[in-house]
Every structure is written in structure tokens, then in C-alpha cells.
Amino acid sequence: MKSGLSFDPARLMAEMGARARSAARILAAAPTAQKAGAIRAAAAAIRANRATILAANTKDMAAAAHLSPAMQDRLKLDDSRIEAMAAGLDVVADLPDPVGEIIREWDRPNGLHFRQVRVPLGVVGIIYESRPNVTADAGVLCLMAGNACILRGGSEALATSRAIHAALLEGLRASGLPEDAIQLVPTSDRAMVGAMLAASGLIDILIPRGGKNLVARVQAEARVPVLAHLDGNNHVYVDRAADPAKASAIVLNAKMRRTGVCGAMETLLIDQSATNMAPMLLETLLDSGCELRVTPDLLPLDTRLKPADPEDWDTEYLDSIASVATVDGVEGAIAHIAAHGSHHTDAIVTEDTATADRFLAAVDSAIVLWNASTQFADGGEFGFGAEIGIATGRLHARGPVALEGLTTYKTVVLGTGQTRP
Amino acid sequence: MKSGLSFDPARLMAEMGARARSAARILAAAPTAQKAGAIRAAAAAIRANRATILAANTKDMAAAAHLSPAMQDRLKLDDSRIEAMAAGLDVVADLPDPVGEIIREWDRPNGLHFRQVRVPLGVVGIIYESRPNVTADAGVLCLMAGNACILRGGSEALATSRAIHAALLEGLRASGLPEDAIQLVPTSDRAMVGAMLAASGLIDILIPRGGKNLVARVQAEARVPVLAHLDGNNHVYVDRAADPAKASAIVLNAKMRRTGVCGAMETLLIDQSATNMAPMLLETLLDSGCELRVTPDLLPLDTRLKPADPEDWDTEYLDSIASVATVDGVEGAIAHIAAHGSHHTDAIVTEDTATADRFLAAVDSAIVLWNASTQFADGGEFGFGAEIGIATGRLHARGPVALEGLTTYKTVVLGTGQTRP
Numbered sequence: 001m002k003s004g005l006s007f008d009p010a011r012l013m014a015e016m017g018a019r020a021r022s023a024a025r026i027l028a029a030a031p032t033a034q035k036a037g038a039i040r041a042a043a044a045a046i047r048a049n050r051a052t053i054l055a056a057n058t059k060d061m062a063a064a065a066h067l068s069p070a071m072q073d074r075l076k077l078d079d080s081r082i083e084a085m086a087a088g089l090d091v092v093a094d095l096p097d098p099v100g101e102i103i104r105e106w107d108r109p110n111g112l113h114f115r116q117v118r119v120p121l122g123v124v125g126i127i128y129e130s131r132p133n134v135t136a137d138a139g140v141l142c143l144m145a146g147n148a149c150i151l152r153g154g155s156e157a158l159a160t161s162r163a164i165h166a167a168l169l170e171g172l173r174a175s176g177l178p179e180d181a182i183q184l185v186p187t188s189d190r191a192m193v194g195a196m197l198a199a200s201g202l203i204d205i206l207i208p209r210g211g212k213n214l215v216a217r218v219q220a221e222a223r224v225p226v227l228a229h230l231d232g233n234n235h236v237y238v239d240r241a242a243d244p245a246k247a248s249a250i251v252l253n254a255k256m257r258r259t260g261v262c263g264a265m266e267t268l269l270i271d272q273s274a275t276n277m278a279p280m281l282l283e284t285l286l287d288s289g290c291e292l293r294v295t296p297d298l299l300p301l302d303t304r305l306k307p308a309d310p311e312d313w314d315t316e317y318l319d320s321i322a323s324v325a326t327v328d329g330v331e332g333a334i335a336h337i338a339a340h341g342s343h344h345t346d347a348i349v350t351e352d353t354a355t356a357d358r359f360l361a362a363v364d365s366a367i368v369l370w371n372a373s374t375q376f377a378d379g380g381e382f383g384f385g386a387e388i389g390i391a392t393g394r395l396h397a398r399g400p401v402a403l404e405g406l407t408t409y410k411t412v413v414l415g416t417g418q419t420r421p
Numbered sequence: 422m423k424s425g426l427s428f429d430p431a432r433l434m435a436e437m438g439a440r441a442r443s444a445a446r447i448l449a450a451a452p453t454a455q456k457a458g459a460i461r462a463a464a465a466a467i468r469a470n471r472a473t474i475l476a477a478n479t480k481d482m483a484a485a486a487h488l489s490p491a492m493q494d495r496l497k498l499d500d501s502r503i504e505a506m507a508a509g510l511d512v513v514a515d516l517p518d519p520v521g522e523i524i525r526e527w528d529r530p531n532g533l534h535f536r537q538v539r540v541p542l543g544v545v546g547i548i549y550e551s552r553p554n555v556t557a558d559a560g561v562l563c564l565m566a567g568n569a570c571i572l573r574g575g576s577e578a579l580a581t582s583r584a585i586h587a588a589l590l591e592g593l594r595a596s597g598l599p600e601d602a603i604q605l606v607p608t609s610d611r612a613m614v615g616a617m618l619a620a621s622g623l624i625d626i627l628i629p630r631g632g633k634n635l636v637a638r639v640q641a642e643a644r645v646p647v648l649a650h651l652d653g654n655n656h657v658y659v660d661r662a663a664d665p666a667k668a669s670a671i672v673l674n675a676k677m678r679r680t681g682v683c684g685a686m687e688t689l690l691i692d693q694s695a696t697n698m699a700p701m702l703l704e705t706l707l708d709s710g711c712e713l714r715v716t717p718d719l720l721p722l723d724t725r726l727k728p729a730d731p732e733d734w735d736t737e738y739l740d741s742i743a744s745v746a747t748v749d750g751v752e753g754a755i756a757h758i759a760a761h762g763s764h765h766t767d768a769i770v771t772e773d774t775a776t777a778d779r780f781l782a783a784v785d786s787a788i789v790l791w792n793a794s795t796q797f798a799d800g801g802e803f804g805f806g807a808e809i810g811i812a813t814g815r816l817h818a819r820g821p822v823a824l825e826g827l828t829t830y831k832t833v834v835l836g837t838g839q840t841r842p
Contacts, residue, residue: 025759029782108804112793119785121815200640204815219621225646225816246838253840338446360833361450364540372533372836381841382832383529394542394625395646396817399832411803411820412781415793417667419674420802 013195017202020123023180024148032097039140042171043089056163074130085133095385098404099146113414118407120146122204127152129210132160139182145406155188197222229392231342232262233316234374237333239350240273247349253373263377269333272326294324313340334362343392345377366399434616438623441544444601445569453518460561463592464510477584495551516806519825520567534835539828541567543625548573550631553581560603566827576609618643650813652737652763653683655795658754660771661694668770674794684798689745690754715745734761755783764813766798787820
């Protein structure tokens with residue numbers, strides 16, 4: 001934006017989009033080694049420019065005194081966080097390149113040979129909040145999958161994001177890839193978020209990363225497909241045929257390992273025929289410091305229990321709080337999750353295979369687990385090496401989205417002169 | 422809608438959506454035989470109720486005198502069209518059921534077993550125009566893939582669609598599936614289209630089938646993911662290394678086999694080093710009755726040629742008209758298609774493998790062909806048995822969309838008590 005000219009968000013978006021499209025064409029055909037080389041060079045540049053990045057972060061932090069301690073913590077970088085960021089880039093550089101993978105091949109009686117081939121999505125827009133490391137993570141994940149990206153970070157992290165972005169550009173230059181492959185929106189003007197949401201034809205898919213307000217706004221207003229999760233209102237159902245020791249360990253881990261992650265359990269469902277396990281499960285959670293809001297039948301079990309309000313069943317606490325309901329067996333659990341779940345991650349604990357199969361088939365969530373903690377809802381734990389987010393919609397990428405989720409496919413048809421009768 | 426009450430489109434949509442969601446839960450777990458049985462019973466009911474359907478169609482036709490002959494032809498049913506509709510249903514009943522297919526499985530070092538399983542999309546909304554057979558086709562394709570659907574047909578076909586829909590309901594009843602699985606919007610009020618476009622959370626994906634105005638409105642206004650193609654501005658590039666006989670046959674077939682289909686060639690690109698083939702290719706098309714609008718260098722070749730205007734390169738004629746440009750080899754063809762293509766279907770004719778590989782990799786369309794006609798852009802020709810449309814967006818289903826394109830997946834995680842460290 002030249003000084004003296006009025007700022008036109010749609011025009012800036014159109015310019016950035018056109019440059020991203022040109023870069024995307026080059027990236028789509030870029031060899032794996034070239035993309036990986038750019039990412040490794042970016043990691044090296046982050047390490048080499050640590051002092052510059054820290055200075056920029058100090059500037060952002062100085063202006064962030066009005067933010068909550070949690071937001072300030074997300075914004076703050078130090079030596080170890082910068083090294084972790086660089087190491088994360090090296091991990092992505094070593095991941096298998098999904099582009100060009102042949103998903104399937106088949107022949108037709110007329111001799112035509114069909115081949116579905118994985119190709120990049122194109123131009124990915126990412127709107128995120130205060131964590132400046134998203135600039136690096138999201139940028140290189142898009143790059144490795146052959147996509148150009150347009151990054152719009154939180155305004156409170158703009159100086160830090162610019163310093164990180166400069167290191168990414170060093171990586172692109174070092175391997176001969178276009179700098180337009182990873183673009184950072186150069187202004188903190190909120191109007192650019194609106195311009196990105198309206199960028200149909202310029203941005204192929206939008207990924208919001210941040211709090212509920214951001215994600216809800218993007219989902220409500222976007223004219224571009226969105227890959228996002230809004231809530232992780234996750235359930236663990238303990239069946240009458242559960243192994244008590246497994247149930248106790250899984251429930252405790254699902255709730256309390258980290259309460260602020262989207263894979264955390266928010267509601268515990270206990271089979272009404274598993275009354276022998278209920279006191280032990282509740283005591284385990286209460287003793288770990290978890291507040292429990294429960295159905296009336298459970299209240300007499302412990303004086304520390306509180307009655308649940310109806311809205312508790314729809315609440316993602318992201319805190320040391322859980323709601324607990326007794327349900328009428330696996331069908332009751334399925335019905336409760338259908339009514340209150342958010343299609344993120346739900347688990348059953350049981351030793352009965354038929355009951356587990358019923359739950360795994362009927363619960364309509366991106367991730368369903370049998371005898372394992374919901375906190376495994378994570379791209380790294382899936383073996384994807386990284387993730388750009390967890391999608392709870394019904395589009396082509398569901399659950400943890402990593403490199404493969406950043407691609408689509410095309411069909412290549414090989415003929416010998418066939419015409420259609 | 423009860424008489425005396427004002428019509429509330431959002432409320433009707435919410436009611437239909439809630440009933441569709443309930444039906445979708447049942448369909449998601451319905452065995453293949455039950456779904457196929459419902460479809461076969463619907464085909465039988467269409468045949469048995471032929472007279473009723475024809476009477477309804479006569480009523481629609483009587484009110485359609487103001488429509489164009491082409492639209493009247495699309496609307497009109499006769500015995501053979503009704504039999505073709507029923508036979509089409511029997512074909513779908515025999516297709517392999519995608520639901521439950523295990524896409525891939527893998528293990529992690531901690532013993533967790535991961536399984537990606539194909540599941541239905543959920544509730545599919547279909548907005549279409551005058552062809553009443555879409556009521557049957559789309560309804561049963563959604564059903565076979567385990568989805569509930571909400572159909573909004575053209576107002577001019579409402580009586581016919583209702584009669585066909587009644588036969589589909591007979592099929593659902595006969596096999597014990599919920600009638601809410603296939604719902605027809607009961608009013609021709611245009612406000613219901615708006616209500617469907619805004620039905621986020623009620624409809625999981627919208628498929629518009631019809632003319633450009635309809636598709637463009639849906640893409641511009643929808644708050645729900647859309648699977649659609651707007652244009653089929655398809656190219657055939659004849660390379661210097663093309664076999665002249667193959668080139669001639671493919672170009673003629675791609676343009677003239679049927680000019681009104683979305684896979685028809687609209688622009689012929691000729692390598693400027695293939696000047697020996699240009700007169701023959703142009704003469705073949707001209708002799709078949711095709712009007713040609715060409716670049717200035719080609720004009721002297723035949724007195725019947727007309728000069729192309731700039732907008733010709735972006736025009737989908739859907740008629741016996743084509744534009745023709747000479748280009749600077751395969752790179753010129755790739756650049757022309759990048760500038761003017763619609764990401765639908767593009768073909769190269771060449772005997773040079775390296776040139777073909779370059780074209781197939783660089784042209785960013787849902788379908789790319791080597792030495793075959795663009796008119797193969799069709800789910801049936803792909804071996805899918807049917808199609809609900811051809812998607813040119815970048816979402817999970819690209820190209821011809823059939824049963825598999827009407828599904829997504831979830832990840833099932835099988836553990837033995839694992840908790841996350």
C-alpha cells in the first residue's frame with residue numbers, strides 16, 4: 001500500500017491472489033527435493049536470525065500488555081521455542097511428498113486407462129491468532145503439499161510473524177522457488193480478513209486457526225470452502241463390559257492430560273448397568289482436581305459432585321471440568337452423542353467387540369476410538385508427522401489434516417485415439 | 422404448510438432438515454441389500470405407476486407452453502423415458518456400496534491400529550431444473566451412498582416430480598427404510614431455494630444441477646459446501662507430434678458427437694509447428710457443420726473461417742461452434758488453458774510421451790486426457806455406473822461424482838487401553 005493512496009482490501013487481496021496463483025502453478029510441478037530444500041533452508045534461516053526474531057517478538061510483547069496472560073504466553077518466543085519451530089520445519093522437510101501419488105488406477109473395456117493422481121489444492125488461506133509459530137508451521141506444510149498460501153496472522157503478532165516470514169522467504173530464494181509461494185498479509189487491518197473470506201476464485205480453501213469467535217465468523221461469512229473445527233465436545237463412554245482399570249486410566253488421561261486441547265474429553269458417559277465402576281471413575285477424576293457436573297442419580301456418590309445444568313451437555317470446558325451422565329447402554333451413549341456431540345472425537349471403553357463395533361459405526365464423528373484416550377486426536381499421534389488442524393466438517397479432509405489433507409486429485413485418462421460412440 | 426398459516430421457508434427447511442438428519446442416521450447403518458431393495462422396489466413402482474406419472478407430466482406440460490422448445494423437451498416424459506428412468510434405478514441398485522469400505526489401515530508403535538472407513542456425507546441437498554428424471558436419479562444415488570436427500574426440482578416439473586417421488590417412497594416403505602430419506606420440497610416457492618442455500622448444519626453439501634444462472638447463484642450465495650461445475654470450457658491441443666488420423670477423429674468427436682454436453686470441446690489449440698495438420702483439422706470440423714472462430718494466421722486456410730473475438734476464448738458455446746487458436750507448442754497450450762480454461766476437461770493429442778506427460782501434469786483440470794476425446798468426461802464412461810454431476814471445484818470429489826463422491830470418511834482407532842503420554 002503506497003502512502004497517500006486509500007487502502008483497498010479487495011484490490012490488495014486480488015493482487016496477492018494473482019501472485020499466489022502464479023506461484024501455485026510452479027509449486028505444483030516442483031520436485032520434492034526442491035520443496036524440502038526450501039524448508040530446510042528456512043529452518044536454518046530461523047536459527048540464524050534468532051536475534052532478529054526475538055527482537056521483533058519483544059516489540060510485539062511490549063504492545064501486548066493489555067492481553068490476557070494466556071494470550072501473552074502464546075505470543076511470547078524464547079530460544080527454546082524458536083529452536084522448536086525450526087526443528088518442526090526440519091520434520092516437515094522429511095515427510096513424504098503427497099503430490100503425484102497415484103491414488104488408484106483402472107482400465108475400461110475400450111482400452112482407456114484411468115489414473116487418479118494427487119495434486120495440490122492450489123491457494124490456501126490461513127487466518128490465525130496470536131501464536132506466531134503458525135506462520136512457520138502452516139507456511140511450510142502448504143509448501144510441502146505444493147500449495148501457495150496467504151497467511152493472515154494476529155495483529156498483536158505482526159512484527160514477529162514478519163521476522164519469521166522473512167526467514168521463510170530466505171528458504172524459498174535459496175532453493176529457487178517463488179517468494180509469492182508464502183505470502184503474509186502486510187497489514188493488521190481487519191478488513192483484510194473480510195477480503196480473504198470473500199476471495200472466491202483467489203483462495204481455494206480457508207483454514208481458520210484460533211478461538212471460537214474467529215472460527216465461527218469464518219464459517220458464517222466465508223464464500224470459500226472452509227476446513228475447520230469449531231468445538232471438540234468429546235465423549236468417553238464406559239460400557240458395562242469395560243475393563244475397570246482401562247476405563248479409569250483412559251478417562252483420567254482423556255480429561256486431565258491437557259485440559260486445553262481440542263481432543264480433551266468434556267463429557268463422561270457411564271452405562272447405567274456399570275454402576276460398580278461409577279464411584280471409582282468419579283473418585284479418580286475428583287481426586288485429580290477435576291470438577292464434575294453430574295446427572296441426579298450420581299449425586300449421592302460423592303459430596304464433591306455438582307448437579308449438571310442442561311447446557312453442560314453442550315459445553316466445551318477446555319478446563320478441569322467435566323460433565324457426567326449415566327446412559328442406557330451403548331444405544332443411550334450413541335443417542336447422547338448424536339444430540340450433543342460436535343463430530344470431533346469420541347471413545348468407547350469396553351471388552352465387548354459387538355458393542356464396540358456398534359459404537360464405532362454409529363457415532364458420526366471424525367475420530368472414533370475403542371479403548372484409547374481421546375487425546376490421541378492429533379496429527380502427530382496419527383503418524384502424519386504434523387498437522388494444520390483437525391477438521392470436523394464433512395469435506396474431503398476429516399480429522400487431523402496434514403500434507404495429504406492439503407491435496408485433492410485429478411483424473412488422468414490415457415488413450416490410443418479413442419472417441420466416444 | 423397448513424392453509425391459513427403464513428409460509429416460513431426457514432422453518433420448513435429446519436423441519437425437513439431435522440427429519441433428514443434422523444433418516445440419515447438410519448441410512449448410514451443400513452445394509453447394502455436393504456438400500457438396493459428399496460431402489461429396485463422404486464424402479465418397479467415407477468413402471469407400475471407409469472400412467473400416473475404420465476398424467477402428472479401432461480399437467481406440467483400443459484402449463485409449460487411459455488417455455489422454450491428445448492425446456493419443454495427436457496420436461497416431457499413418454500413411455501420410453503419412464504422405462505429408461507426405471508432401468509437407471511436398477512443399474513444403481515447393482516453398483517457396489519461404498520459405505521464401510523476401508524480406505525486404508527495402519528499401525529503405530531504404541532499398538533494403536535488406525536482405519537479410515539468410508540461413511541456417507543449425511544444430508545445432501547439437490548437443486549435442479551426442468552428434467553424430472555433427476556428426482557429419481559439423484560434420490561437413489563444419494564440413498565445407495567447412505568445419504569438422506571432434500572430435492573428441490575424445477576417448479577415447472579413439480580407435478581411430475583411428485584409422482585416420481587411417490588414411487589421412490591413406495592420403494593423406501595417396501596424395504597423398511599424411512600420415507601424421510603428422500604424428501605421433495607413440497608412447494609415451488611423460490612424462497613425455499615434461499616432457505617436451502619442458508620441451511621448450514623441441516624444440509625451437509627449442496628449439488629446444483631442446471632443452467633449457469635442456477636449454478637452461479639448457488640455458488641455465490643450458499644452457506645453450505647457446494648459440489649458443482651459452472652463451465653465446461655474444454656480444450657483439445659493437437660501437438661506437432663500428433664498422429665493426424667487420431668487428431669482428426671478426436672477433434673471431430675470432442676466437438677460434434679454431442680455439442681450440448683459439458684464435456685464437449687469448445688476450443689481447439691493447434692501447435693504452430695503442426696501447420697501441416699491445421700487445414701485438415703479445420704476442414705473436418707467445417708464439413709461437419711461446425712462454425713469456427715480462429716486466430717488471424719488461420720483465416721486464409723478456408724473461406725468459411727471467421728475471426729475470433731477475445732471473448733471467444735472464454736465462451737462455452739454448447740453448440741456447433743468452436744474457437745481455434747495456434748499456440749507455441751505444449752507450453753503455449755498450457756498457458757492458454759491456464760488463462761481461459763474452466764478446470765473441467767482438457768485433452769492433448771500427441772505421440773510424444775514427454776510432451777504428453779508435461780501437459781497432463783501442468784494442466785490443472787479435474788480431467789486431463791491423452792489421445793482420447795473430451796466427451797469421455799462422464800461417470801458412466803469412467804466406469805462409475807452413474808453420476809450425479811461433474812465437479813470442477815477443488816474439494817474431495819473432482820470430475821464425475823458418483824457413489825464414492827457422495828461419501829466422506831472417518832478414522833476408527835482401535836486400542837487396548839492406550840493413554841497419551
